[in-house]
Amino acid sequence: MISLLDQRKPQVHVTGAQPFAMACDKQSLAGSVSQRACVFCGSRVVLYPIVDAVHLVHGPIGCAAYTWDIRGALSSGPQLHRLSFSTDLQEKDVIYGGEKKLYQALVELIDEYQPKAAFVYSTCIVGLIGDDVQAICKRVAAEKNIPVLPVHSEGFKGTKKDGYRAACEAMFTLVGTADTLGIPRTSINILGDFNLAGETWILRRYYQEMGVDVVATITGDARIDDIRRAHGASLNVVQCSGSMTSLAQMMKEKYGIPFLKVSYFGLEDTAKALYDVAEYFPENPAILTRARTLVAREIAAALPALRHYRQALAGKRAALYTGGAFKAFSLVRALRTLGMTTVMAGSQTGNAQDYDHLRQICDDGTVLVDDTNPLELAKFIQEKQVDLFIGGVKERPIAFKLGVAFCDHNHERKIPLAGFEGMVHFAREVHDSVMSPVWQFTRRPAETIQPPALPGGTGIAALATEARP
Amino acid sequence: MLLRHTPTEILERSALTINPAKTCQPIGAMYAALGIHGCLPHSHGSQGCCSYHRSTLTRHYKEPVMAATSSFTEGSSVFGGQANLLQAIENMFSVYDPQVIAVHTTCLSETIGDDIPQIVDKARADGKIPAGRHVIHANTPSYVGSHVTGFANMAKGIVDYLAGGDDLPKNKQQLNLIPGWVEPADMRELKRLTRLMGFDPITFPDTSDVLDAPQTGKHAFYPKGGVTPAQMARTGASIATIALGPTTAGPAARALENKCNVAAHVLGLPIGLRATDRFIAELRKLNGGFVPPEVLDERGRLLDMITDMHQYFYQKRVALWGDPDQLVALSEFFLDLDMTPAYIVTGTPGKKFLARIAEVLGEQIRATQVRQGPQADMFLLHQWIKNKPVDLLMGNTYGKYIARDENTPFVRHGFPILDRVGHADFPTVGYRGALRLLEMILNIFMDRQDRNAPEESFELVM
Numbered sequence: 017m018i019s020l021l022d023q024r025k026p027q028v029h030v031t032g033a034q035p036f037a038m039a040c041d042k043q044s045l046a047g048s049v050s051q052r053a054c055v056f057c058g059s060r061v062v063l064y065p066i067v068d069a070v071h072l073v074h075g076p077i078g079c080a081a082y083t084w085d086i087r088g089a090l091s092s093g094p095q096l097h098r099l100s101f102s103t104d105l106q107e108k109d110v111i112y113g114g115e116k117k118l119y120q121a122l123v124e125l126i127d128e129y130q131p132k133a134a135f136v137y138s139t140c141i142v143g144l145i146g147d148d149v150q151a152i153c154k155r156v157a158a159e160k161n162i163p164v165l166p167v168h169s170e171g172f173k174g175t176k177k178d179g180y181r182a183a184c185e186a187m188f189t190l191v192g193t194a195d196t197l198g199i200p201r202t203s204i205n206i207l208g209d210f211n212l213a214g215e216t217w218i219l220r221r222y223y224q225e226m227g228v229d230v231v232a233t234i235t236g237d238a239r240i241d242d243i244r245r246a247h248g249a250s251l252n253v254v255q256c257s258g259s260m261t262s263l264a265q266m267m268k269e270k271y272g273i274p275f276l277k278v279s280y281f282g283l284e285d286t287a288k289a290l291y292d293v294a295e296y297f298p299e300n301p302a303i304l305t306r307a308r309t310l311v312a313r314e315i316a317a318a319l320p321a322l323r324h325y326r327q328a329l330a331g332k333r334a335a336l337y338t339g340g341a342f343k344a345f346s347l348v349r350a351l352r353t354l355g356m357t358t359v360m361a362g363s364q365t366g367n368a369q370d371y372d373h374l375r376q377i378c379d380d381g382t383v384l385v386d387d388t389n390p391l392e393l394a395k396f397i398q399e400k401q402v403d404l405f406i407g408g409v410k411e412r413p414i415a416f417k418l419g420v421a422f423c424d425h426n427h428e429r430k431i432p433l434a435g436f437e438g439m440v441h442f443a444r445e446v447h448d449s450v451m452s453p454v455w456q457f458t459r460r461p462a463e464t465i466q467p468p469a470l471p472g473g474t475g476i477a478a479l480a481t482e483a484r485p
Numbered sequence: 486m487l488l489r490h491t492p493t494e495i496l497e498r499s500a501l502t503i504n505p506a507k508t509c510q511p512i513g514a515m516y517a518a519l520g521i522h523g524c525l526p527h528s529h530g531s532q533g534c535c536s537y538h539r540s541t542l543t544r545h546y547k548e549p550v551m552a553a554t555s556s557f558t559e560g561s562s563v564f565g566g567q568a569n570l571l572q573a574i575e576n577m578f579s580v581y582d583p584q585v586i587a588v589h590t591t592c593l594s595e596t597i598g599d600d601i602p603q604i605v606d607k608a609r610a611d612g613k614i615p616a617g618r619h620v621i622h623a624n625t626p627s628y629v630g631s632h633v634t635g636f637a638n639m640a641k642g643i644v645d646y647l648a649g650g651d652d653l654p655k656n657k658q659q660l661n662l663i664p665g666w667v668e669p670a671d672m673r674e675l676k677r678l679t680r681l682m683g684f685d686p687i688t689f690p691d692t693s694d695v696l697d698a699p700q701t702g703k704h705a706f707y708p709k710g711g712v713t714p715a716q717m718a719r720t721g722a723s724i725a726t727i728a729l730g731p732t733t734a735g736p737a738a739r740a741l742e743n744k745c746n747v748a749a750h751v752l753g754l755p756i757g758l759r760a761t762d763r764f765i766a767e768l769r770k771l772n773g774g775f776v777p778p779e780v781l782d783e784r785g786r787l788l789d790m791i792t793d794m795h796q797y798f799y800q801k802r803v804a805l806w807g808d809p810d811q812l813v814a815l816s817e818f819f820l821d822l823d824m825t826p827a828y829i830v831t832g833t834p835g836k837k838f839l840a841r842i843a844e845v846l847g848e849q850i851r852a853t854q855v856r857q858g859p860q861a862d863m864f865l866l867h868q869w870i871k872n873k874p875v876d877l878l879m880g881n882t883y884g885k886y887i888a889r890d891e892n893t894p895f896v897r898h899g900f901p902i903l904d905r906v907g908h909a910d911f912p913t914v915g916y917r918g919a920l921r922l923l924e925m926i927l928n929i930f931m932d933r934q935d936r937n938a939p940e941e942s943f944e945l946v947m
Contacts, residue, residue, distance in 0.1 A: 023576075044532060044556045047573030049525075049581065054533025076592050076627035077502065077832070078509030082537035084883070096490060104502040104859065105628050110596060120500035128501075129490060140531055140593040141628065144562060171531035172557040172593060390551060391580065394704040409540050413549045417704045459702040 024048075027387060029371070032380030038371045040386040043175070049389045051337070051410050052364045054171035056139055057083075058179020061427070062259050063135055063167065063186065064097055065089035065210045065235040066243070070131040072101045074118050074149060075139030079171075080104075087427045089210045092217070092237050101125055105141060115147050122156045122164065132240035133163040135186060143170030163190055163240070176339070177258060177365050184263035187234065187243060191267060194241060196248025202297050203229035205249045207264055208256035209280070211236025212427070215434035219280060222290060222435065226306045228297070234260065247271040251296050253278055253289070258340030258365055280434040281346035281442070282353060283318065287311045314436035322353065325443040328451055330355030335397055336406040337388065338425065341366030341374060347406060347425065348377050354443055359400040362388050390414055404450050419458035421449035489890070491864060493871040503864035504883065506806045507832025510625035512538040513635030513666065514589035514642075515552055520672075520690020521643060522711030523584030525577055526552040529570055529599065530591025545901040546669075546696045546909050551706055553577055557593055566599045567607070574605075574620060575613045581706065585647075585714060588622040589639060595626035619714055621646035631833040632900070633732055633808045636666045640737035643689055644744060647714050650721030651745035659723045660684040660771070661747060663737050665730030665754055665810055666900070667914060669697040669710075674912035675729065675755070681777050682768040687716045687723065689737075697909045721745030725771055729764065729914075730754045730810035732835060753841075754810045755914050756922070757818025758787060764915075783916040790923050795823065797930055802827040804887075806866055806880040807899035809838045815879065815898070817845040818919065826853050827875050830866045834858040863887070877926065894929040898922075 026039035044050040060083045063071065067089075073080035080102030091097065103121045105114050118136070126134060134156075138149050149166045157164040165186045169179050204223065209216045216236030223230050231249040232242035252264045252275035264275035276296065278289035290311060294304040334351050338344045341363040348358045358378055362385030363370070371384055378384070383396050390410075397405060397418055405415035408426030415422040423445045425433060431441045511528060515538045518526035528535035535554035542550040553576075555561070555569040570588070577586055588601055601622040608614055623642035625635040640663060662679055664672045673693040679686040694710025720726075720741060728738030728751045738749035755764035761784070769776055801824045805812055809831055816826045826849070829842060838857055843850055854869055867887045874891060878884045881899040888895035902908045912918040931947050938944070 043558055044554070045572070045576060046556050046569040047527070047553050047576030047580075048556070049551055049553050050532060050556065051536070052532050053536040054531045057533045057536065072501075076509050077505050077507060077631070078511070078534070078537065078627050080502070081505050081508035082541055084504070086540075094490075099490065099864075100502075100504050102502045102505060103500060104505070105592075106859075107626070107628050110592070110628050117500045124496075124498050124501040125503075128492070128496065128503075140557075140562075140591070141596060144593065144596045171533045172562050173559050175532075390549060390704070391706065394706075410536070410543055410550075413543060413547055414704050416547075417549060417698070417700060417702075419700070419702045458700055 024392070027385065028392070029375070029384045031375050031378050031382040031384060036372065036375055038368065038384065038386065040371060041367050042387070044387055049391070050387060051389065051408075052387055053176050055174050055176065055179040055182065056137060056169040056171045058176035058259070059137060059167045059169035059183040059186075060179070061087060061210070062180055062183035062235060065091075066135075066238040066240065067091035067097045068094045068131060068239050069133040069135055070096055070101055070125050070129055071135045071137065072103070072121060072125055073137045073139065074103045074114065074147070075105055075137075075141050077102050077104045079137070079139045087210070088212050088430065089236060090212075090214050090217075093239075096129060096131060110141060110145055113145055113147055114142065115152055118147065118149065118152050119156065122152070123160070126156070126160045126162065131162065133165065133190070135165050135167055137167045137169050139169070140171040143173060163193070165189060175365060180259040181262045184260065184266065187263060188266045190240065190243045192244070192247045192271065194244035196245050199231055199245070199248035200229050201250055202227065202300055202303065203231050203249045204251045204253050204293060205231050205246045206233045206236070207252050207254040207275070208260035209233065209236045209434065213429055213432040215280070215432045215438065218432055218435040218438065222310060223293070225310055226290065226294060226303050227300070228293060228303060234263065247273065249273060251276065251293065253293055255279055256340055257342040279342065279346040281343065281438070282350035283315055283436060283439050284349055284353070285346050286435050286439070287315070318436045318440050321440045322443055325447040326353075326355045328447055329443075332356045332403040332450055333359045333401060334404040334406060335360035335400065335402045336425075337362045337385070337393065337408075337411055338406075339364050339408070341370030343425065344374055345377060348374070350439060350442060353439070354446065356404070356446075358382055359402060360385065360396045362386060394418060404446060419455060421446070421452065421455070423449060491867045491871065491890075493868065495865070495868045495872070498860050502832075502860060502862050504862050505832050506830050506862050506866070506883075507631035507633075508541075509592075509627035509632060510630055510635030510638065511589050511591055511627060512541060513632040513637070514587070514623050514625045514639035516542060516666065516692065517636045517639035517643070517690040518587035518589070519550070519695050520692040520711050521585050521587060522709075522713045523707045524587050524711060525581050525583035525585070527573060527577065527586050527588045528552060528554045528591060529566060529588050529601065530555060530593045531557045534591050541901055542696070544903045547906075548696050548698060549704060550696075551581075553581070555594070562593065562597060565597055566594050567604050570599070570601070570604045571608055571611070571613065574608045578613065578615055578618065583618070583707070585619045585621060587639065587642070588620065589625045589635065590623075591625070592627035595624065619646060630835070633666060633833045637733045637736050640690055640734060641740045643712070643717065644720075644737045644740040647717035648720045648741050648744055649718040651747075653719065653722035655724060656722045657724050658683065658685045659719070660686050661720050661723045661726035661741065662686040662688040663726065663728040663734040664688060664691070665728070665733035666808065667729075667754065668912065669693040669695065669909050670912040671914040671918065674915050674918060678765070678780065678915050679727075679768065681780055682765065683772040683775070684768065687720055688712060689717065721747060723747050725750055727752065727764075727767060731837065731841070732809045732833070754814040756811065756814035757919050758784075758791070758821055758916070759817060760814045761915050761919065780916070787916040787919050787923075790920060791822065794923070794927055797927055798822040798824050800825060801876040801930075802874075803877040803879055804828040804866060804870060804875045806830040806863065806884065809833055809835060809841070811899055813838075813841045813845055816842060818922070820846065820849060824877075825849070827873070828866055828869050829853060829855045830861050830863070831857050832861050877929075894933050896922075896925045896929060
C-alpha cells in the first residue's frame with residue numbers, strides 16, 4: 017500500500033482525531049498528479065452558460081479546444097456558448113504580440129454572430145507577452161456598441177477559485193448597466209446554478225410557483241440583458257458558494273443587495289433554501305404558504321421512490337470528491353437520506369471553514385482530503401471498502417477499475433440532480449450503479465465483501481467454487 | 486438545430502478560429518509518453534494544461550490517465566520553472582516510483598525559456614534521479630504545430646534519450662515499429678501483422694495494454710503495456726525501422742537512423758487496401774520475400790467485401806477532417822472505393838501535407854476542396870457542406886453537430902472520439918481494420934436507405 021507524501025499529510029484528516037487541523041488553500045505540490053485545474057478553467061466554467069454571448073479564448077488553440085462544449089449547461093434559446101472561438105496564437109504572435117490578431121478576431125466574431133456581448137479570456141501566454149487585452153476590448157466595444165469584457169484568467173495566476181473571481185469581476189461590470197423598471201420587490205437572482213441538465217429551470221419553476229420573480233439566473237441559461245439589470249432584484253440566492261460569493265459580495269457592497277447561501281441538493285437543503293427565500297419577504301406571507309404547499313407536495317411525491325432506493329442502499333459506503341466543498345456538505349446529507357454513510361470526502365478547493373463544517377457533519381472516522389490525487393483516492397477507496405464514488409471525469413475510470421460504483425456529480429451529469437425531483441434522480445443514479453449486476457463479475461482487492469449472490473449468477477465466487485462438469 | 490448560427494455565406498477570416506480541427510502539442514506528447522512502460526508523463530506548465538489533457542484522454546479512452554504537473558505560479562512565470570521541475574522530479578520518484586518521467590513543455594514554460602535538459606542535468610547532479618531511472622523530454626510549445634506535432638516530438642524524444650544498441654550485432658528478426666498516432670487496438674494489430682511477417686517488433690510508443698487495460702479490480706498506476714527502456718536500448722540492433730505516418734512517426738525514425746544507424750522506412754499509415762499492401766510489401770522486402778497465407782487471406786477477404794458491395798460506394802461524396810497521416814490514407818482508400826473525397830480539412834500545419842494529398846488524389850484533386858492550417862476549421866467545413874452537401878462525414882466527434890444539422894451519415898474516426906465506443910478496441914489499420922471501416926460505412930449507408938425508403942421499396946435483402 018502506498019504511503020502519503022509527507023508534504024501531503026497536513027491536507028488529509030480523519031474525523032474524530034484530535035486536534036482538527038487541516039491545511040488547504042494551498043498551491044498544489046509540483047509533481048503531483050493533482051485533479052485540479054487552472055484559473056482559466058475556473059473562469060470558463062462559470063461564464064460558459066451565458067448563452068447569448070460569444071466567448072473568445074485568446075491564446076494558443078488548446079485552451080479553446082479543451083473547453084469546447086464540455087459542460088451540459090442547457091440553453092432555452094441561443095446555442096452560441098457551445099461553439100469554440102480562439103485567436104489560435106502562433107509563434108509570431110508570441111514574439112510580436114497578439115493584440116492585432118485579437119482585435120481582428122473580435123471584429124470578425126462580432127460581425128459573424130451579432131452577439132449581445134463578448135467575453136475575452138486571457139490565457140497563460142497572454143499574461144507573459146503582455147497584450148493589453150483591456151484596451152482592445154474597450155476599442156471594440158466602442159466600435160461595435162456591445163459590451164466586450166476582458167476576463168483576467170491567465171492560468172498560472174492562482175487556482176480555479178481565482179478564475180471564479182475573475183469571472184465575477186467581468187460580470188460585475190455588466191450589472192447595473194440596464195433599466196430595472198418593472199422589477200417587483202419580491203424578486204431574486206439565482207446565483208451559482210449552471211443549468212446542467214436543466215437544473216436552473218427546475219429552480220425557476222419553484223420560485224415562480226412561490227410568487228417570487230427571478231430577474232437573472234447567473235449563469236445557468238443566462239442572458240446578457242438579464243445580468244445587466246440584476247441589480248434590480250431584492251435578494252441574491254447563492255448556490256455553489258465557491259464560485260459566486262464574490263459577485264454576491266460585490267453586489268451587496270455596491271447596490272446593497274443582501275445574499276443567502278443555499279444548496280439545492282437533497283430534500284432538506286432544497287426545502288430550507290425555499291423557506292429561507294420565502295422568509296426574506298415577510299410582508300408577503302402568501303409566499304411562505306405557497307412554499308410550504310410546494311415542499312409538502314414535492315416531498316410526498318419523492319418519498320415513495322426514495323424509500324424504494326433506500327431499501328437497497330442502506331448501509332452502503334460512499335466516497336466523494338467535489339470541486340468546491342459546499343457541494344460536499346449537501347452530498348453527505350443526501351447520502352444519509354438514502355441510508356448511506358460517507359467514509360471519505362474531499363474537494364479541490366475547500367477552505368478551512370469548509371473542512372471544519374464537513375468534519376462536523378460527517379461520522380467519526382471519515383477521511384477528509386484536500387486537493388487529492390489518484391493514488392490517495394485509490395488507497396482510501398480500498399481501505400474504506402467503498403461501494404460508491406461520487407466525482408468527476410478524471411475519477412470515474414479509477415472507480416470503475418477498482419470495481420466501485422460511480423455517480424458523476426460534475427460537468428458530465430446527464431440528468432438534473434437539483435431540487436426534489438433531482439434527489440429522486442440522484443437516488444436512482446446511485447442505485448443503478450451500486451446495484452448493477454456488473455459488480456458480480458469484478459473483484460475488489462482485499463476482498464472482504466462477498467460478491468452479491470444473484471440467483472443463477474456466474475460470479476467469480478461461483479466460478480471458483482463450483483466444479484464444472 | 487445546434488449550428489443554426491453557421492451561415493451559408495463564407496466570409497474570409499484572417500484571425501478567428503471557430504470550432505478548431507486540431508488541438509495543442511502537449512496532449513500529443515502526453516499520449517505518446519503513455520506508450521512507454523512505467524512512464525509518468527509530466528506537464529511543465531500550469532495545472533490546467535495537465536488537467537485538460539488528462540480529461541480529454543480519459544473521455545476518449547474511458548481509462549484512468551496519470552500525469553503530473555509542475556503547477557506553475559506567478560512566481561515561476563517570473564523566475565522560471567526550474568525550482569518547480571526540480572521539486573517535481575523529486576516528488577514523482579518518491580511517491581509514484583516511475584521508471585521513466587517524460588517531461589513536455591507548454592506555451593508558458595517555452596515562452597519563459599526554461600531549458601529542460603539543463604534542469605534535468607541539475608536534478609541528476611543533485612541526486613534526485615535514482616539509478617536506472619530515466620527523465621526524458623520533448624519541447625512542445627502550444628503555439629507551434631498541433632497535437633500531432635507534439636506526438637511526433639515525444640516519439641523522437643523517446644529515441645533521443647532511450648534508443649541505443651548500435652554496437653550490438655544485428656538481429657535479422659528484430660524490427661523497430663513506430664506506429665504513429667493511432668489507437669491501442671491499431672498498435673496491437675500492427676504488431677500482430679509484423680509478427681506474422683516473421684519479425685519480433687520493438688514497438689514505440691505502444692499504448693496497447695495501457696489505454697485499453699482490462700478490468701481487474703485494481704487500479705494499475707502503470708498498466709502492463711508500453712515499450713520498456715530495456716527494449717529501447719536494443720533498437721540499434723534491429724534490421725530496420727518501419728515508421729507509419731510521415732508526420733507522426735517520421736521524425737523519430739530518422740532520429741533513430743542518425744543515432745543508431747538503423748535504416749528508416751517511412752510509410753503512410755496502413756489504412757485501406759493499397760496502404761496496407763505497401764506496408765506488407767515493405768516487410769516482405771525485409772523478411773526474405775514471403776507473405777504468409779494468413780495475411781493473403783485477410784487481404785482476400787477485404788477485397789471480397791469491396792467486390793460484393795461496390796455498388797454502394799459509387800460516387801458518394803465524403804467530407805474528411807482530422808490529422809494529416811489519417812487524411813492521406815483515408816483519401817486514397819475512398820478513391821479506391823470509387824468514392825469522392827469532396828472536402829478535406831486539417832488544422833495541423835506542415836508543408837508536405839498538400840503535396841501528399843495531391844499525390845494520392847491525382848486528377849481527382851479538381852473535385853476536392855482542401856484547407857490546411859489557420860482558419861481550416863469545422864466552421865469552414867460546415868459552410869462548404871451547406872453550399873454543397875456530402876453523403877458521408879468521417880472524422881472525430883466534433884462532426885456530430887454537422888451530421889445532425891445537415892442530416893448526413895457520420896462515421897467516427899480519429900481523435901478525439903468522446904461519444905462512442907469501440908475505437909480503442911477494434912483496429913482500423915491493416916486489412917482487417919479496413920474491413921471494419923467498410924462495415925461501419927456500409928451499415929450507416931444501409932441504415933439510411935432503410936430509414937428513407939418509401940414503404941413499397943423498403944427492402945429485406947440488401
